Every structure is written in C-alpha cells, then in structure tokens.
Amino acid sequence: RWEYAAISATALSNYPGEQTIKALKGAMNNPSWYIRLNAAKSLESFHLTYQDLIDVMDGKDRYAREILQYQMDLEQAKEEQEVESV
Numbered sequence: 001r002w003e004y005a006a007i008s009a010t011a012l013s014n015y016p017g018e019q020t021i022k023a024l025k026g027a028m029n030n031p032s033w034y035i036r037l038n039a040a041k042s043l044e045s046f047h048l049t050y051q052d053l054i055d056v057m058d059g060k061d062r063y064a065r066e067i068l069q070y071q072m073d074l075e076q077a078k079e080e081q082e083v084e085s086v
Contacts, residue, residue: 002030002032002034002035005027005030005032005035006032006034006035006038007038009024009027009035009038009039009041009042010038010041010042012024012039012042013041013042013045013046016046020042021043021046021048021052024039024042024043025039025043025053025055025056027039028040028043028056028061028064028067028068029061029064033063033067036063036064036067037067037071040067040068040070040071041071043056043068043071044068044071044072044075053068056068057069
C-alpha cells in the first residue's frame with residue numbers, strides 16, 4: 001500500500017546516511033505523488049548539495065526533478081523569510 005511507503009519516506013528523515021539517501025532517491029521515482037513528496041522533504045532535510053542530488057536533478061524523471069526542486073525552493077524561501085524577520 002502506498003500509505004506505508006509514504007510514511008516510511010517521512011520516517012527516513014530521522015536516519016541520515018548513504019543507505020537512507022539511496023532509498024529516498026529510489027522513492028523519488030515512485031508513481032505515487034505522496035511518496036515522492038515525502039521523499040523530497042526527507043532528502044531536503046539532510047541539506048544535501050545539488051551535486052549530491054545530481055542523479056535526480058539530471059535524471060529522466062521529470063516529476064522527480066520538479067517535486068525535489070519545489071521542496072528545495074520552498075525551504076530556501078522559508079529560510080530567507082526567517083532571516084528577514086530577525
């Protein structure tokens with residue numbers, strides 16, 4: 001069931017490491033939008049560089065690229081807003 005995979009993608013944000021990153025990158029190609037979104041959020045929580053994510057960002061899966069870029073842009077906007085409010 002997709003719900004278990006979506007929850008797992010979120011839970012993996014608590015387990016940084018190469019195996020976790022590999023699993024989350026694999027989840028970025030899942031047909032379920034929710035799984036992709038949660039995997040993107042978890043990957044972003046590790047504060048990886050663009051170079052670390054190059055295989056997703058330059059990959060063939062347009063939807064994986066878009067959701068990961070969206071999540072990265074969203075977090076950057078939040079950080080900028082926090083700086084402005086200080």
